[in-house]
Amino acid sequence: MVVGFFKAQALIIGMIVGLIILLLVNWATADAGSYEKLSVYHANDAGAVHITTLDRAAFRALPQTTLITTNPWYEGPQRFEGVLLRDFLELNELPMTSLRLIALNDYVVDLEISEVEANDFLIAVLHNGEEMSTREKGPFWLIVPDTYDQEANKWKMIWQLVRIDVKL
CATH class of the missing domain: 1.20.5 (Single alpha-helices involved in coiled-coils or other helix-helix interfaces)
Incomplete structure (x- = not known):
């Protein structure tokens, strides 16, 4: 027994x-694939209509830009690669006045289109040549260049970006 x-x-x-x-x-x-997509929605009073979803590979196939800048989370200049936000929005060819960017944790950043058009905001997928995991603020991180007042606007550097709502 x-x-x-x-x-x-x-x-x-x-x-x-x-x-x-x-x-x-x-x-x-x-971390290897669950949150590696960026979706774009057209938001209006009736709700949100899905426009497109890109995984990291499809996003990397778009014309890439390199931005060397500083930011509050790293010491010294850092190299980020990705797509300029204004170029990414032009691909969708939607009339718009503002954007709502939404992170994995539901953090939200609202931007006016005039601000996006006037600045080199970058949706980065590479940091110093390496893909960023969700633990490293990726896979999509909105980088604000140091020519823009980063200290006053660091709250706009939304990481783990999963959705962009385009508003009329």
């Missing part, structure tokens, strides 16, 4: 260890 008890106990421990391993593998790979 004692032997049966130990077998049952070993079986339960084995199941728990297996479950822990499964959870760790799932957690470790969750």
Whole structure:
């Protein structure tokens, strides 16, 4: 009877260890594709209509720009590569007056189109030549150039960007 008890106990421990391993593998790979898409919606009074969704590969196929700039999260100049926000919006050919950018954690940044057109805001996918994971503010991070008053506007540098709502 004692032997049966130990077998049952070993079986339960084995199941728990297996479950822990499964959870760790799932957690470790969750960053690899779950949030690597950027969607654009046309928002109006009736709601939001989906326009397009791009994964990282499709986004990288667009004309890329390199921006070397400083920002409050890193020391010294940093190299970011991606698509200028104004160029990205021109691809969608929608009339617009403002944007709402939404992050994975539901953080929101509202921008006027005049501000976007006048500045080199970059939707970055590479930082110093490396893809950014969600743990590294990626995969899409809106970078504000240092020619723009970063200290006053650092709240606009939305990371883990997953959605852009284009407003009329």
